[in-house]
Amino acid sequence: MTTPITTKSGRYLYTTYRRQISPLVYWVLQTSTALVWSLPSSYPDAPDVPLGDPHITLSNLVALSKFIGKHVDPGDVPTAILGLFLLVTGAVFDSQAALQRIATKKTHPDVENGIASLERFAEALGECYVALGGWDWALHDYTPLDSLSRYLPLTKGNVDCLVIKDFVALDPPEASEADQDSEQETSQQAGPRLGHQRKQARPGKGKRGRRRKDKDTAKPKAKDIDKGPLPDVLSNRLLDSFDVTLDQHGMTTGYIIAAYDLIKDCVELRAYLQDLWYEVAYEGLHSAVAGALSNTALNLVQGCEDVLSANFPDKQTFHSVISTVSSVLGFGAEREVTGANKGDTDLMDAKEMLLLHTYHDLFDFITDYQKNDNGKPTKRMMKEINNWNPDFDLRRATMAERLKWRRAYTINWLYDLVNVLSNRMAQVTEVSAKRPGGGISRKEAQSARVLGLTSFAFLISLLATSDGKVGVRERILPHHVFQLQCIVDSLTVTKGWKHDLPKGHVFIAPPPADKFRPMRDVDLFLHGIDDARPGILTGFERLEALLRIEANLRPTSKKNPQFREILEAVREVCTQFLGKHPALGNRSRFSTTDSNALWHYSPYLCGAGLAEALDAQFVAILYVWGHQMEPVMLMHLYNFLRQEGYLEKPVDLFESLQRLFPTSFFPNGEIPVSDHGNALADFLIDLENKDSRKKGKWRTVSGSGVPVHLTIPYESVLVLLREKSWNIYRVPDDHVALSSLLAKLRIAQTEHITDHVTGKRRLKKTTLVKRAKAALVTEGLAEDLAEEKLLALADALEEFDCMQEQQAEDAHDTPQEIRNCEWLDILKVDLTADVDGDHPTCGLNLAKITWRMINIFGCIEEELRRLGNKTYLNFCNDKGQYDSSKYVYKETDARTLLVPMAMVNKDVQFLEVVAKTLAEEFTTLSDSIYWRELKSGTGRSTSPRQTGHEATADASASTGDENAVHVDQCVVIKGVATEDGTMLI
Incomplete structure (x- = not known):
């Protein structure tokens, strides 16, 4: 894999180049204009300065820089400008070197000649740097880059402060032939000019025919003509519009670097x-x-x-x-x-x-x-x-x-791909045409999709049709x-x-087929491994059936119909659009080998579609948790029973859920240590208020188009990425799991602030830093020690290969930029933990877990009814049905009143029944994952690597064993060219 080119000041080389070249060109043009304006009209060597044009050619940039250097003392050239020249030269050299590196491993004349254009640009910038006195800084302890920070950001006003307007009148230097050629090339540019306008040379008079006048007569006079005020023709130009164009085709170097x-x-x-x-x-x-x-x-x-x-x-x-x-x-x-x-x-x-x-x-x-x-x-x-x-x-x-x-x-x-969408849209249009009004329902419109690639499919279909x-x-x-x-x-x-x-x-x-096929993980997600570990389809069917029963027993559960609609939508997405598509039929171009080739021959589609399906099931179940409160209440009950001594041994399922979903079950992820009943009541009221005031998040269930209002916070990396359209830079700090590598890297990249009195460093108080510090303090760490522990995270960066080459190069504590591929490596660790690793929030069959937790509540209530528990009978009749006539808040779900009351009153019988039921729960977290095993580390299989996958670079070169080298189980042939031009390794 190649090494990316990224600078500290931006994610893209072009944005860095643009921020540096624009003020540089602006300064050269403004200083040149001021210099020419200060010279007498009869001055013989004044160059032509383009008026009003923010683009100048490379040769013009060199000529103007040399002209400034001849008339300005080197000490008067702002060091910030010299620093800009160094930065731009480095950026161009980086581009040229990277193009050379990724283009070919073998010398090729055309390629070398093409890349040389950027090399010439960098060398020309070096000429400008030397002409302006850059070499005078070679022996200094500090460089022009050190003074550049004083003028940041480089706005037009800041650059205007650097423009030189006072000049010393010097004798006109004797122009060399090279300088004359450069000036002639510069003068050929179109557009209005500022400078000495030369007359057309008479035929027959070349350089040898010209006689230099006496020096005394060649000296410029103080003022030949009053030129008036200095023109400011560039004031209406944006700073970003200034750039250097190549001498051919007028293409800007900025576009080359951007491309x-x-x-x-x-x-x-x-x-x-x-x-x-x-x-x-x-x-x-x-x-x-x-x-x-x-x-x-x-x-x-x-x-x-x-x-x-x-x-x-x-x-x-x-x-x-x-x-x-x-x-x-x-x-x-x-x-x-x-x-x-x-x-x-x-x-x-x-x-x-x-x-x-x-x-x-x-x-x-x-x-x-x-x-x-x-x-x-x-x-x-x-x-x-x-x-x-x-x-x-x-x-x-x-x-x-x-x-x-x-x-x-x-x-x-x-x-x-295109026929899937066009066929489905034709079916929908045909059905809607027979309907009065001819409208298309949302469900019908959503059926024209390819889960995981819907946007791409529509784009290609639009282009094709x-x-x-x-x-x-x-x-x-x-x-x-x-x-x-x-x-x-x-x-x-x-x-x-x-x-x-x-x-x-x-x-x-x-x-081997038993180790990999594109549908490997999709099939496990849909259908599971066995009856004990079912897939999502069985989990959703069981949960939907249970919620229908709950609706009859608890008529006050107002959200129940919405639950079923959302669960049905997700189940339909997974049944009809994950791993297959009903619209194609036998019209597949691959029908002779596989009619479902769209999926079976596309690992990318299977992976992207499965990622969307995991997001959909997670969001749907989270919506259920925000309104069907049994999971939240059971987690509070479990924590209360453990702290009060009713439960001597931990229960795997609840311990795991408490670790995986702290913010989903407890306010700010902090487990209550006292006043548990009121803490639960406050949390439930807060969820209800968020729902009634629509203060939570609105999300669309992936693949279904069904909007849901989420009140339960979550920390799933995959879901957060999907919510932000897969933009890692938009994932908010307040939702990133503190246990994730992404959170640790962001904390480590946080700006360091030094106290000028004590000299101590601390991290800037970002949302993530505040959350991490609060979590450490909650764990019993003193506040100053928590700060030290967070600062120590920066040192941990050295443990990651992706950061070894990016140590600080200056005296500032500004963190280095992490490159794109390194961000993906970081995400890979967190996504693996999220999907099938040691923190599998998305890899859990949450529908099955929710179904099991509601069933546990049913078992608890059955035992309470048998015992005639007074707290329970305050809300239910002897048939086990909740009776709204028995309590004041008739529109409130009775269970949300029953559990907090039992905890506040410390109903011993009630709590003993709950403790006994939970202690007999033998369901473990591993029983609820979709996959055969969980992974750790980078996400690679924990099983030994398979051997025997012999690799060859080409059959025709298979006899060249003396040139073979082994790389990651691959046997490749080194440096052998076949007849068809294939270069073998």
Whole structure:
């Protein structure tokens, strides 16, 4: 996996470059204007300064910087400006070096010539730095970067303070031929100019024919013409609009870096996700974790794309981005690898790296789909993609055969994806047309979905069914291609084909069918392992049936019908849309091998769909907990009985739930230690008030479109990510579980504040820091020791590989930025814990647990009725039915009054019955997980790694054993080229 390029000042290299280059260009233009304006009109060497244009060419930037350097004492050039030159030069060198690193491992003349443009830009910036006196700082103990912080943020006003306006009149220097050529090139720019306007040279008079006048006569006069006040033609320009353009095509270097930023993210995140799907197939990582991380990676790419589209709205398409990057790399984006360049392995690797194969597949699918109205490929396309073989041996094929196989899969799968939606919408439209009014219900509209990929499916369908007035290239955005590439990679990696940047193409044997298949985790979630550990479908059926019985016994339970509607919606989502889709029927392009190939041949869809289903079941059950209070009351009763000595031994189920859901059962996650009855009553009232005043969260149950109002707080990482559209930076501090790695890293990254009196450091009081400190104090730690423990978290960063290269480089205590792939590594740990690890909030069959807890309440009430418990009979008749005529709050659920009253009055008989019932509860947490085992650490299987997956780079090179190297169970051939141009490792 490649090393990402990220600076401390921002997530994207482009935003860093933009913040630095814009004030730099503005300063050069303003200072040059002031300098030229201060010189006499007859001054012979005054350069042309473009008026009102925020863009200048690279040659102009160099010429103006040299001109300023000749007329300004080096000590008068602001050190902050020199610091900016250093930063921009470093950013450009980083871009150039990274492009070289990810482009190819082998020397290629075209690529070298293309990348050299950025190298020339960096060298030109170095010339400017030297011309302005930068070398004078080489022997100082501090650099110009040290003074830059005084002018942050670099607003227009702050930069104006740095503009030089007082100059010493110097003798005009004798221009060298190189300087004259530079000035002639500069003067050719279009637009209004400020400076000495030279007359056209007479024919026949070149440089040799000119005679230099006497120095005394060449000196400028004090003032030839009164020029008036200094013009300020740049005042109406935004600071962000200033940039340097390349000398060809007028393309700004900012766009090149922004395009590189986007492609760099795509390349690195793609490599990360390929490694992730390898772990899913070969090492037991849960596919829902991979699906959630894939969604998060897509969001990161979209964030970078948003930065590009905000600054270059007319150049945001994938075609525009890739054309720019490919031209910098020295080849055309549209050039096919055929004929003369067929053996150009560097070109093939570059096209693979830049996602060009997948882009061409998507483009060809859309154009082909538009030619027919029946959802079938054209005859020409049919010949190309027919007879796709899922068991094709990739190790024994040539690279051309592999690409053809992958292209056939991609286009066939896209046909199935679009046809799923179009067929379902046609069915809904047909039914609604026969209905009076012709309206479509919400349920019908929601049935047109592909769980986990609904947005992507609609986007591709929209592109494929468009009228063609807008070109296809103009509508394909970078994140469309990136997501499709990740979908395709999830299959190829699990079939044994992985593209690794340092190594090239790596091929290994596919995993055994009993160890991995795309539906492995989906089937366990839906159907469970056995009767003792059922899947979600059985759990929801049991809970729905029990809630119907409860509705008859407790007519005051007003929310019961809503519970059943939400549970039914989630069960329908899982039954009809997870792992299959009813709308496709036998029209699948893969019908000869598998009619459900849309799911069976897409690990990405299975993982992303399962992640949404886990979110849906969690949100639905949390809604039930917020209104059907038995789980909350049982947890308070259990804690009370343990503290009062009624329960001598802990009960596994309740101990586990108390650890997993502290904020869901107790206010602020703090377990009461006294006045338990009133604490429970207050918590129940607070939940009721949140519901009546709609102060909780509104969430839409994933895949169903059903809105719910949640009053119970939660700390599930997967659910929080899904709630924030998979944007890790939007997950709020007040909901992150303190036990999570994400919380610890955020605390460690918190700004350090030093007390100027005592010299002690402390963390800035963010929401998360306050929560963590309060939790430590609650555990009995003194406040000052709690502060020290939180500060010690920063030292713990050194234990993580992802932070070893990011130690502080300056005297400030500003934490380093964590890179995208490192954030995903952090999330992988927390998501694994959340789904099938040691903190499985989402991996629990919560419907089964809720069903069991309501049943426990039924057993308790049956025993109380048999004993004739007075507290119980205050609310119920002798038939065990709650009688609202017996208590004042007739609209209130009787159980929410019964339990707090028994706790406040300390009804011994009542509490002994509850304690006996709970002590006999043998259900454990492991009985309620969907999966066969729980994991720890990074999420890889706790079982020994399987061996015997022999890997080869290519069958034709299998005899080159002397060049074989072993890497992670993969035997790859080193440095062997096959006849078709494939570069083997």
